[in-house]
Structures are given as C-alpha cells and as structure tokens.
Amino acid sequence: MIQETVPAHVVAAFQGEVGLPEPAGHAWDNGWRVGSVVYSRASGVAAGWSAKLRGTLQIDGVRLARPVRSTDGRFVVAGWKASTWIDGDLSRRVDETVLVALRLADALAEQPAPPEPEQADLFVLADHRAWEETSPEYRPVAGPMQVGHADLLTCTLYHGSQAPVVTDLVPFSVPRPRGYTAALVIVDGLIAGAVDDGILDRFRHLPDLDQLLLRAVSYRRHVNDLHPHSSSNARAHIRRVEDLLVSRLADTI
Template identity: 35%
Template sequence: MSTPPPEHVRAAFGARTAEPVLIENGPVWRCGDVALRQAGSPAEASWVAQTLGELEVPDLRIARPVRSSDGRYVVGGWAAFRFVPGRPEPRYDDVVSASLRLHEATRHLPRPRFLGLRADVFAMADRVAWADERADLDADLGGRLFDLLSERRGELSTPAQVVHGDLFGTVLFDGDAAPGLIDFTAYYRPPEWAAAVVVVDALAWGGADDGIARRWSHLADWPQALLHALLFRLAVHALHPKSTQRSMRGLERAATKVTELL
C-alpha cells in the first residue's frame, strides 16, 4: 500500500486540510482538487510537470502541474497536479487516437537529458528492442521469442521524437469527456512506435479484438512499429523480476497477431 503524502508536502501544494484519498492510476493520492504522486526522479518529475503545463492537445484533458508555495514542482519526493476525473477503460482505439494527437504536439520537444541516465528495466528493454544494447533475457519469459522475432527487425523511416511510451491503462475516460492524461513516461522513438505499444498491450493484456492491429495499418512503418513495440514488451517481460508464465501467454497472443502483418 502506498504511503499517503505527509502533511508538510500537502501544505506546500496548498492541500494541508484535505484528507488524502488513495485512487487508482499511479498510485495517486487525491487531496481535494489536487492529486499527488511520488516522484522517483526529481529531474524527470520536473520535466513531466513543465511539459504537461505547456502542452496544448486537441480533445485531451491534461492534468496541469501544481507548483509548491515556493515555486517547486517536487517537494519531499512528491509532485502535484490538478485532479482529472476518470478511470482507464478498454477504449483502445480511442487511446491510440489520443496518442497520435499527443505526439503531434510533442514533435518540437528536445530529447530530455535524463533519458540517457535511465538504468531501470524499462529503459534497458527499450535499448535492447532497438538493438542499441544487448542483455541476457530469460528464455522462458520472453527471451526465446525475442530472439526469434528480432531476426525480422528492420528500420523505421519516421524520425524519433519525444513520445509517451506507456499510455495503455493510463489514459482516463469519464463518460463523453475527452480522454484524460495525468502523466508522461518519456521515450525518444517514432510516434508510430508509441501507438503500437498501446496495441501490443491491448492485445496481450487488455482483451482487445483481433482486428485492432489491422485497423491502424495506414500508419507509416506500421508492421515494423508493431514489431519494435512487441520486442520492447518481450524484453521488459524477460528482464522484470515479477514476470510470470501467465502474463507471457498474453504476449504470445500479441506476437501471433503482429507476425500476421509482417
């Protein structure tokens, strides 16, 4: 269970008297109209806050950052933003569409310096998937399938840019309102790849229909975008200490649908 933000943190963000309520999507603690989440990296959390504070994306509700009383984005390891109502729903085509709109707006952003300092499982898996690095992958938890599919890896013509690489399960829906975005997990890859990660995740673990991969085949380099997204998730799965054979079955289903388009 996540520990609620301490009183001095709530006070710094103008929410001293609000009772923290644990909600999904993070985990995140709602304190009135302010939501707080722990910030693992102050530099990355500050970048996310500044980015979400300045982005303007059509038909997307963006959680704007809340500065502390002394102007900081991060206090005591916590970052704050305006509460955006909603919850994840299996509206995966809407998530892909939101991804494309979002990344049209992030094309101009320079590559964040903190990306080169990341050493977590997801950063390593990203580099392995794009053949920027090698790693020992657990054969039974994705490594064997990774090796098989990586032989079909090719180039993407779309240039890399700042993208959100983890939109599955994090985009919020609230009735007929526009989708909500409350965080930004930055990668520097082509925008089609970010959309493809949503599709791979939806096929593997979201119960998406078999046709979702084909519905977006008009996007540039789509088969290779899907393949790189699948390789990324396979590498994550093979490296992550909490991976299981059960979750591997979902990736095997996704692999079947992706290879049909190669």
C-alpha cells in the first residue's frame, strides 16, 4: 500500500516551502517533511485541540513542536495539519520520558479536555474497557482527574543533551488520574523491551502507580484485541508485562 503524500495545495495553504516531501517518521504520525515543516494527517477533533495547546503551552525542560497555521488561520486543511520540524529521534530513554510525562501532567493540570469525538474509535473503546474492568486486583484510584497523553513514548524525541521534544498531544478519551501518562510510558517501554523491570522500583513513589500500571497494560491489551492489524507477537509481550504487574501486586498484598 502506497502512503499518501502531502498534496501541493495543502503545502501552499500553510505557506510552506516548495520541495520534495520526505518521510518524517512514526513520531510525526508518519507524515511528510518539506523544508522546516512536517505535514501529517489530522485525526479527529483532537487535532485542533492539540494544535491550539501546542501553540502556547509551556513545559519545564520540555520542548513542543509548535503548530503552523494556514493562510486563513486554520490548524487543519483538507484533513492535514502542519507542525514545525525539530531534529530528534525516538529513543530507549524510557526513564527520562516518564519525567517528561510528569512535567507534562503539571502543565496540563488545568487544561480542559478535548471535545468528544463524533464517533468513538477503537482507542476510545479500549480506554473505556480498561477502566471498567473489575477483577480482584483492581481498586479505585483517588486523586484529581485531568487530561493527559495516551501515547507519549512514541511522540517524544531526543537529540543529544538538548531538551526532549514532544511532537504532538494525543489526549486520553476522558480525564484520568495525574500519573496515568507516566504509567502508560512505563508499560509501553516494558512491552517494547526498551527498559528493564527495575523501572517499576525506580518510580514506585508515584501515588497509586501499581493500579495505574494495571489500567495502562489493560488499555494496551484492549487496543491489541480491537486493532485490525494486531499481532499475536504483540499480544504475547502485553501478556508478559501484565503477568509481571499482577505478580508484583500479589507480592505486596
């Protein structure tokens, strides 16, 4: 299947440079870089919400890829969004990305949630199923609810000693506890084999982390079950992490 290249009229609408589009990579929603701008398909109502926030949000020690507006002030043109390109690569620096998650949570604490999608997608459904599970190991999580990032590990770039870059804001379907973004980063790192199990001890001081991790791995399990391109190999890695978390929880009871 040939991936659609950003149309010339979209580049023109954002007053972009003329040039040959180059694949920008997974962290940029598999978009296209033309000069100093990355063009990616805009997914749902959250695209405008993310762009508006990325234009003004300040995060201690973290950079955001700022949005580019079209000539008439829009963030989305013909289903495409545009962001400023910043050098960096996806990395196995999971512990550092957990810290990014905590700083991002502080910055997003008072921000309103994005508008609800007109039609629930598989990620929304997976999130709802994960938080509706009632197995004995689950218990209620106290604390304030807030908007957060559902896919931070694959949206955070590193370039030497420079501050990390978050390329986009992918919100939870509804507000969740403050530490849930960090829990998703830890779970995703463990599933990918990008970090050792010791990360669970390094961040065990986070409130309700054990419960947030269980919800996070449940979310990934439901996404895998619902996604049309899921694989048994991914499911096995998710199950490995879920078994690890349940076993550790049982040892502490």
